[in-house]
Amino acid sequence: xxxxxxxxxxxxxxxxxxxxxxxxxxxxxxxxxxxxxxxxxxxxxxxxxxxxxxxxxxxxxxxxxxxxxxxxxxxxxxxxxxxxxxxxxxxxxxxxxxxxxxxxxxxxxxxxxxxxxxxxxxxxxxxxxxxxxxxxxxxxxxxxxxxxxxxxxxxxxxxxxxxxxxxxxxxxxxxxxxxxxxxxxxxxxxxxxxxxxxxxxxxxxxxxxxxxxxxxxxxxxxxxxxxxxxxxxxxxxxxxxxxxxx
Amino acid sequence: xxxxxxxxxxxxxxxxxxxxxxxxxxxxxxxxxxxxxxxxxxxxxxxxxxxxxxxxxxxxxxxxxxxxxxxxxxxxxxxxxxxxxxxxxxxxxxxxxxxxxxxxxxxxxxxxxxxxxxxxxxxxxxxxxxxxxxxxxxxxxxxxxxxxxxxxxxxxxxxxxxxxxxxxxxxxxxxxxxxxxxxxxxxxxxxxxxxxxxxxxxxxxxxxxxxxxxxxxxxxxxxxxxxxxxxxxxxxxxxxxxxxxxxxxxxxxxxxxxxxxxxxxxxxxxxxxxxxxxxxxxxxxxxxxxxxxxxxxx
Numbered sequence: 001x002x003x004x005x006x007x008x009x010x011x012x013x014x015x016x017x018x019x020x021x022x023x024x025x026x027x028x029x030x031x032x033x034x035x036x037x038x039x040x041x042x043x044x045x046x047x048x049x050x051x052x053x054x055x056x057x058x059x060x061x062x063x064x065x066x067x068x069x070x071x072x073x074x075x076x077x078x079x080x081x082x083x084x085x086x087x088x089x090x091x092x093x094x095x096x097x098x099x100x101x102x103x104x105x106x107x108x109x110x111x112x113x114x115x116x117x118x119x120x121x122x123x124x125x126x127x128x129x130x131x132x133x134x135x136x137x138x139x140x141x142x143x144x145x146x147x148x149x150x151x152x153x154x155x156x157x158x159x160x161x162x163x164x165x166x167x168x169x170x171x172x173x174x175x176x177x178x179x180x181x182x183x184x185x186x187x188x189x190x191x192x193x194x195x196x197x198x199x200x201x202x203x204x205x206x207x208x209x210x211x212x213x214x215x216x217x218x219x220x221x222x223x224x225x226x227x228x229x230x231x232x233x234x235x236x237x238x239x240x241x242x243x244x245x246x
Numbered sequence: 247x248x249x250x251x252x253x254x255x256x257x258x259x260x261x262x263x264x265x266x267x268x269x270x271x272x273x274x275x276x277x278x279x280x281x282x283x284x285x286x287x288x289x290x291x292x293x294x295x296x297x298x299x300x301x302x303x304x305x306x307x308x309x310x311x312x313x314x315x316x317x318x319x320x321x322x323x324x325x326x327x328x329x330x331x332x333x334x335x336x337x338x339x340x341x342x343x344x345x346x347x348x349x350x351x352x353x354x355x356x357x358x359x360x361x362x363x364x365x366x367x368x369x370x371x372x373x374x375x376x377x378x379x380x381x382x383x384x385x386x387x388x389x390x391x392x393x394x395x396x397x398x399x400x401x402x403x404x405x406x407x408x409x410x411x412x413x414x415x416x417x418x419x420x421x422x423x424x425x426x427x428x429x430x431x432x433x434x435x436x437x438x439x440x441x442x443x444x445x446x447x448x449x450x451x452x453x454x455x456x457x458x459x460x461x462x463x464x465x466x467x468x469x470x471x472x473x474x475x476x477x478x479x480x481x482x483x484x485x486x487x488x489x490x491x492x493x494x495x496x497x498x499x500x501x502x503x504x505x506x507x508x509x510x511x512x513x514x515x516x517x518x519x520x521x522x523x524x525x526x527x528x529x530x531x532x533x534x535x536x537x538x539x540x541x542x543x544x
Contacts, residue, residue: 007348014340015333083331086298087341087388090325091348093297093314245298246259246290 004092004101012075012109021071025113028067029060029120037128054141056125057118058149058209064117065156065205068110069177072160075106076236077170085245099165099237103158110154117153118146144218148208151222155205159229165236201228247309249274249396249427250295254304256451257290264290266451267304272429272444274395277422279442280431283538287451288431289327292400296325308396320349324389325398331385334374338365338384341373345388359387364413378405386417397421399430403437415441435534449538462533470509472499473522483516484509497521 012018036059076099079085092098129136164173181202188196197203198216207221215221250272257265265287272278282288293299295306297313308316308323316322332341342356360369363383368376373384382405389397399418403411418428418441432438435445439459447454455462474480477499481491489504501509506525513520 003350004348007344010340010344010347011333011336014337014344015335017335078333082333083328084333086327086331087345088348089298090296090327091320091345093316093319242300244259244293244300246293 001097001101004097005104008075008101008105009108012105015078017074017078018071018109021067021074022113022116025060025064025067025117026120028063029117030124032060032063033121033124037125040129054145056121056136057142057145059121059125060117061149061152061209064113064149064153066178066181068113068153068156069160069163070174071109071113072106072157072162073164073170073173073177074160075102075109076161076164077168077173080168081170089245095241096237099161099233099240102161103233106157106161107154110157111150113157114146114150114153118149145209148211148218148222152205152208152225155222155225155229159201159232162229162233162236165233165240199224201225204228247274248272249309250307250429251310252291252295252304252306255291255294255301255306256303257287257294257299258302264451265294265301268448268451268453269304270446270453270456272427272446274427275422275425276443277418277428277430277441279435279438279445280429280448281435281438281445281534281538282431282433282448282454284433286433286448286538288433288448289400290451291448292325292327292398292429292431295398296323296327298327318349318392320345320351320392320394322392322394323396323398324392324394325400326382326385326389326402327400328385332373332376332381335372337370337372338376338387339369341384342387342391346391349392351392355391355393359390362390363387363417379407379410382406382410386414395426397426397428397430399428401431401433403432403434411437435530439530447534447537454537459530463530468502469526470501470504470506471522471524471526472501472509472513472520473497474499474513474518474520476518479516480513480518483512483518487512 033056036056079088088098089095126136160173160177163177164170167173167176184197184200184202187200188194198207198214198221204216204221204224207215207218208225211218211221216224248271252271253269255265255268256263268287268291280288290299291306294301295308295313305312313319313323338360339356342359343353346353346356357366357369360366363386365380365383365387368380373381376384382402386402389399402414406414418430421428430438430442442459444456444458445462446456471494472480475497477493477497481493481499484491484499484501484504487508489508490502492500494500506523509523510520
């Protein structure tokens with residue numbers, strides 16, 4: 001199993017897709033961070049105080065989870081799109097293990113993306129704010145948020161693998177993921193059930209990076225989101241295992 | 247001892263019965279040509295052997311073990327399936343490194359097989375820029391990675407230039423000399439005729455013939471071709487004598503089931519003028535066409 005995970009990580013390292021997603025993550029985080037610092041304290045924007053730091057860590061989590069999802073989709077759908085599924089399953093005919101290894105590898109990649117995003121956010125934000133004379137101290141919450149950010153990024157990458165295993169087509173899988181995020185935003189209002197949101201996948205995931213009265217507790221949200229991801233990947237894996245590779 | 251056993255193998259894709267009760271065996275250490283026209287079910291059969299497609303009925307095993315049940319598949323069986331199984335952005339070396347990692351093979355093997363297929367100089371280049379022939383070579387390198395005792399090659403000559411085909415023949419022959427079993431598919435008999443010990447011929451998903459090449463040509467049909475201004479008269483006399491005759495153009499006859507001597511004697515007795523007479527044995531390719539056109543008929 002370890003060698004399969006190593007092979008999957010090597011796949012990620014040897015094409016430009018993962019590097020591209022990483023570069024985008026860094027760029028988007030830097031952009032958002034710059035905007036946040038420039039706008040901080042203006043009317044309608046968060047005040048520049050020590051509480052800001054907790055938010056800074058997760059400042060780019062919106063684009064980050066989308067990019068993590070896309071990386072997961074690319075990793076899985078690429079096998080079908082380029083026909084590499086054939087050599088992959090020839091070397092390892094136990095397809096369930098291949099998908100499992102991919103899930104582990106993409107979870108690690110998701111953590112790496114989150115780490116990169118957090119480092120860039122803090123690397124830009126902290127010195128900048130300090131240079132403006134704002135005293136920002138690292139609070140206890142920031143650490144928990146950081147873990148939550150890593151978890152949500154990892155789980156979104158895994159979700160991408162599951163989605164692509166289910167629908168195979170790259171574009172359809174990415175579109176389905178993004179569309180669902182939109183639908184989920186609207187669903188509670190449409191159904192007139194405001195409390196519903198926290199139980200839906202993205203609502204549950206939101207507890208990981210910004211637990212509040214409107215969300216589940218951090219641990220519960222994380223577990224629920226992981227359960228959604230697991231269910232989707234199990235369904236996808238079943239299909240991948242059974243499908244004829246012609 | 248047989249290296250490959252296919253027994254009662256069938257595969258249905260929707261309405262299409264791609265493989266229909268196919269059965270054959272390949273002995274250890276032999277090179278067998280797996281022949282049939284396009285769409286005969288060759289690729290589907292190979293994919294069922296390799297566990298990529300699940301059979302509707304029957305079994306396809308390596309010495310009794312399904313591919314999935316082999317303890318180390320990549321060290322036991324090497325396969326070249328189609329030229330498209332590469333990520334265009336990954337280099338040839340990295341493609342093989344990924345496979346070697348997954349199979350638990352030492353990375354030294356990567357450069358060894360790259361050299362073996364003549365891709366050492368292109369190892370660092372992205373596969374997206376490779377010609378069809380180079381991809382075919384890279385596929386072969388992947389198949390050889392685990393130093394397997396059995397090789398399955400699906401149309402390996404596709405995309406190779408004449409020099410490449412010559413090289414491929416040498417490679418297959420070397421593998422055979424080292425005692426490996428090779429099953430190589432093709433829709434052109436001539437392509438593999440120089441390389442194989444035996445042939446398995448299929449058409450419409452069914453077995454048409456399994457024999458040595460020598461037996462195949464021995465069974466080839468013979469005919470006597472005659473050109474005469476009195477074609478119809480001669481036809482009637484020959485037919486009366488029990489030969490199978492058909493007219494071929496206004497002054498030609500094709501006679502089967504008789505020797506040239508018999509035709510000459512009959513013509514002399516009937517006072518028929520002959521302009522030309524020759525004996526024909528159909529070649530391997532014609533035998534193949536004959537078998538695959540009429541074989542597998544329901």
